[in-house]
Amino acid sequence: MRLADLPADRKEKLLRSMKLWxxxxxxxxxxxxxxxxxxxxxxxxxxxxxxxxAHLIFFVPLGTALLWYGLVSYLTLAHSWSSLDWASKRTxxxxxxxxxxxxxxxxxxxxxxxxxxEPFPDWAIASLILGGVAAYSVAGIWGVRNFxxxxxxxxxxxxxxxxxx
Numbered sequence: 001m002r003l004a005d006l007p008a009d010r011k012e013k014l015l016r017s018m019k020l021w022x023x024x025x026x027x028x029x030x031x032x033x034x035x036x037x038x039x040x041x042x043x044x045x046x047x048x049x050x051x052x053x054a055h056l057i058f059f060v061p062l063g064t065a066l067l068w069y070g071l072v073s074y075l076t077l078a079h080s081w082s083s084l085d086w087a088s089k090r091t092x093x094x095x096x097x098x099x100x101x102x103x104x105x106x107x108x109x110x111x112x113x114x115x116x117x118e119p120f121p122d123w124a125i126a127s128l129i130l131g132g133v134a135a136y137s138v139a140g141i142w143g144v145r146n147f148x149x150x151x152x153x154x155x156x157x158x159x160x161x162x163x164x165x
Contacts, residue, residue: 030083030084030085030086030089031080031083031084032084033084033150035080036080036081036083036084036146036150039076039080040076040077040080040081043072043073043076043077044073044076044077047069047072047073048069050069051065051066051069054068074136074140075136077140077143078092078136078139078140078142078143079092079139079143080143081142081143081144081146081147082139082140082142082143082146084146084149084150085146088142088143088145088146091138091142092138092139092142095134095135095136095138095139096135096136096139098135099131099132099134099135099136102131102135103128103131106124106127106128106131109124110124
């Protein structure tokens with residue numbers, strides 16, 4: 001049976017089910033600004049004792065602990081604020097998916113090219129870092145845009161607005 005032969009309602013349902021990132025997923029809504037703020041503040045504030053514990057209890061060098069704290073904070077801020085609406089959530093999700101495919105392909109190439117008992121190549125490490133920065137910068141840019149939109153009161157759902165007389 002061809003697609004053109006289907007009734008209009010079945011054709012629409014079939015085409016909607018074939019989308020990779022549908023407009024609205026039942027039961028899965030984008031984050032609200034309040035949820036994004038709570039997630040961001042929880043990681044930023046909760047990371048401080050984690051850095052102290054890593055340094056004092058587990059003897060992780062302070063610079064390394066702070067580097068991981070910064071990385072996790074950036075990823076959390078970028079993810080939470082880029083998930084406020086469907087357009088930014090889909091764009092950030094696509095770039096993360098492309099990064100995962102890139103990493104997989106890079107590991108396959110390294111497995112083929114690398115000789116036995118050699119360390120992981122420097123060019124592959126540089127490629128991973130550049131790919132990660134590029135992929136998560138898209139989420140970061142959308143996160144900044146959504147944060148600024150929230151500050152201008154463009155995201156009003158989930159917030160009670162009172163007008164003082």
